[in-house]
Amino acid sequence: MEPLSGPGARPGPTADETALDSVQFGDDIRHLISVPTENASSFTALLELPPNQAVELLHHRSPQSTRPDSRHQQPPQHFNAGLVTFPTNAALIERAAKFSVFAAEEELNNGSNAITSPDANSAPSSSSANLQKVVKAEPAEAASCPTVAAKDENQRPSSKRKEREKKGKASSKKSKSAANEDSEQLPYVHVRARRGQATDSHSLAERARREKINARMKLLQELVPGCNKQEKLWGNGGGGQWGVSSFLHLVTVFPLFARQISGTALVLDEIINHVQTLQQQVEVLSMKLAAVNPRLDFNLDNMLPADSGSLMDSNFPAMMMPVMWPEVQPNGNRQQYHQPLWNFDVVPQPPAGGWGREDGHNFMTPENSLLSYVSPADSASLNSSQSQLKMEL
Amino acid sequence: MRPPPNSSTFKREFVKKWLLALQLCNHNNNINKNDVVKRKDTIKLSAEIAMASVRNGATCWSRALMAKHSSSFHVTTKPHHMPPPPPPRHYKKRVRCKKIIKRSRRCCHNRSAAAAVVRRKTAVLRKLVPGGELMDDEASLIRETLDYVMSLRAQVDVMRRLARASDCVAMCNIV
Numbered sequence: 001m002e003p004l005s006g007p008g009a010r011p012g013p014t015a016d017e018t019a020l021d022s023v024q025f026g027d028d029i030r031h032l033i034s035v036p037t038e039n040a041s042s043f044t045a046l047l048e049l050p051p052n053q054a055v056e057l058l059h060h061r062s063p064q065s066t067r068p069d070s071r072h073q074q075p076p077q078h079f080n081a082g083l084v085t086f087p088t089n090a091a092l093i094e095r096a097a098k099f100s101v102f103a104a105e106e107e108l109n110n111g112s113n114a115i116t117s118p119d120a121n122s123a124p125s126s127s128s129a130n131l132q133k134v135v136k137a138e139p140a141e142a143a144s145c146p147t148v149a150a151k152d153e154n155q156r157p158s159s160k161r162k163e164r165e166k167k168g169k170a171s172s173k174k175s176k177s178a179a180n181e182d183s184e185q186l187p188y189v190h191v192r193a194r195r196g197q198a199t200d201s202h203s204l205a206e207r208a209r210r211e212k213i214n215a216r217m218k219l220l221q222e223l224v225p226g227c228n229k230q231e232k233l234w235g236n237g238g239g240g241q242w243g244v245s246s247f248l249h250l251v252t253v254f255p256l257f258a259r260q261i262s263g264t265a266l267v268l269d270e271i272i273n274h275v276q277t278l279q280q281q282v283e284v285l286s287m288k289l290a291a292v293n294p295r296l297d298f299n300l301d302n303m304l305p306a307d308s309g310s311l312m313d314s315n316f317p318a319m320m321m322p323v324m325w326p327e328v329q330p331n332g333n334r335q336q337y338h339q340p341l342w343n344f345d346v347v348p349q350p351p352a353g354g355w356g357r358e359d360g361h362n363f364m365t366p367e368n369s370l371l372s373y374v375s376p377a378d379s380a381s382l383n384s385s386q387s388q389l390k391m392e393l
Numbered sequence: 394m395r396p397p398p399n400s401s402t403f404k405r406e407f408v409k410k411w412l413l414a415l416q417l418c419n420h421n422n423n424i425n426k427n428d429v430v431k432r433k434d435t436i437k438l439s440a441e442i443a444m445a446s447v448r449n450g451a452t453c454w455s456r457a458l459m460a461k462h463s464s465s466f467h468v469t470t471k472p473h474h475m476p477p478p479p480p481p482r483h484y485k486k487r488v489r490c491k492k493i494i495k496r497s498r499r500c501c502h503n504r505s506a507a508a509a510v511v512r513r514k515t516a517v518l519r520k521l522v523p524g525g526e527l528m529d530d531e532a533s534l535i536r537e538t539l540d541y542v543m544s545l546r547a548q549v550d551v552m553r554r555l556a557r558a559s560d561c562v563a564m565c566n567i568v
Contacts, residue, residue, distance in 0.1 A: 265507070268514035271538060275521045278545040282437060285552035290432035292559050 403547045406447045411551070414439035414446075438462060444548050453533070454541045457524025 418435045445458035519525030519534065522541050528534045 265510045265514055268511065268518060272514065272518050272521060275538065275542060278542065278549055281549045282545065282552065285549065285556055286437040286440065287433045288556045289552065290429050290436050
């Protein structure tokens with residue numbers, strides 16, 4: 001944890017107060033940190049993010065003094081050594097923000113997006129249009145950086161996950177999310193109630209969180225061309241239930257989102273489209289499979305010996321393997337299984353009587369035929385898989 | 394909810410269970426071989442059951458699928474480690490909360506328009522995903538959808554390869 005090294009080191013007596021505050025605050029933060037990490041555990045598995053990394057990043061923050069006046073005088077401290085003071089020059093901040101968009105991917109693990117965050121955060125009500133969106137939450141509150149610590153912690157796992165996902169993709173558009181995190185890098189902030197609004201801590205936090213999300217989305221839309229019309233669809237569509245983390249998962253699964261992230265409604269649209277497409281494909285493929293003629297006129301009764309019942313069970317993985325040999329099968333057995341598949345024409349056909357009995361038994365078209373075929377040929381080699389399969393089933 | 398499995402292991406499991414399910418279907422209903430539609434239905438049904446059983450009841454959609462299809466034919470083999478479905482947690486309370494939220498949202502017209510759009514689409518998604526109506530929480534709905542989509546993809550992949558393989562075999566037989 002970096003000692004406070006801002007302009008003017010703290011003298012002795014005040015250090016005690018800050019220590020006291022920081023202790024209390026540290027407990028709060030730790031409590032809040034524990035909640036998102038629980039959520040993070042399942043998501044990180046999905047995203048192949050080692051959980052300890054996420055946790056480490058979460059814990060990286062150090063609690064800050066809660067003194068209101070101190071914040072104006074000293075820039076927010078960050079966990080990265082060497083980042084002491086940051087210029088409040090608007091142009092520089094803008095440049096830094098843009099830099100973060102492109103550099104965030106490499107510096108992800110270092111948490112050096114903190115570089116951008118203090119810039120954005122320390123800016124007073126910024127006049128530049130770009131930054132205004134980023135720090136939109138901030139000028140909304142009375143001239144101070146208004147991200148709430150609680151929401152910071154909650155957003156941390158989602159933001160880190162977002163970064164990691166987008167790290168995998170080559171587009172800079174994805175990394176823009178890193179720029180969005182700059183507004184939440186502060187461990188805590190003061191949130192001042194606006195006139196006529198509730199001062200309840202929950203609603204304040206909620207409002208700050210909403211504004212942060214809106215700011216982030218507005219920034220996104222700014223960066224993605226043609227997205228401005230979708231602005232209206234964001235709003236509070238779905239409210240707080242549509243967590244950012246959910247969208248992150250969508251990014252991995254739906255490739256379209258890699259290029260264009262906008263609007264809850266569009267996201268939903270895309271998902272619905274995708275699900276419908278997949279279901280239609282299943283329909284078409286099953287129709288195709290059903291239409292395949294059982295040209296392979298092996299009858300189960302004919303081909304299989306009497307004790308084939310157990311053998312049949314064992315053949316399930318084996319006989320599908322010839323069909324699936326391109327990808328599913330372990331390499332060792334490949335050669336073996338090639339032969340049965342292609343020996344179909346070689347095997348003499350059963351008598352025509354076999355056709356007559358097809359009704360009840362040859363319903364399963366290629367599967368059954370393969371099934372019946374492989375069993376006499378490779379029964380010896382399948383014994384091992386047989387026991388394995390029986391255990392599984 | 395456990396994380397979605399590796400795609401290839403999923404496919405392997407799916408294939409195994411699909412064959413099993415097909416056999417069961419076959420034994421249970423002696424379907425006329427010439428009726429392509431019925432065959433297709435059976436194939437699809439068995440594939441769905443297999444897909445759901447691979448997940449072993451770990452996800453809501455798989456449980457819903459199994460429940461839906463268990464009536465259509467008697468399944469003797471049930472998924473072994475199926476955890477009980479989550480109870481409708483404070484369902485009434487949630488409904489009340491939703492009403493309050495809706496009322497409070499009515500005041501802001503712009504927002505409610507967007508929210509209405511989102512709600513409509515969420516409803517559509519709920520209908521598409523099996524078991525979607527059972528989930529009040531949109532986050533869990535999204536999670537289920539993701540899992541379902543990945544399973545669907547694997548299923549489509551397997552079926553496609555199978556169709557292609559059977560085409561190859563058919564062509565070889567012709568030649």
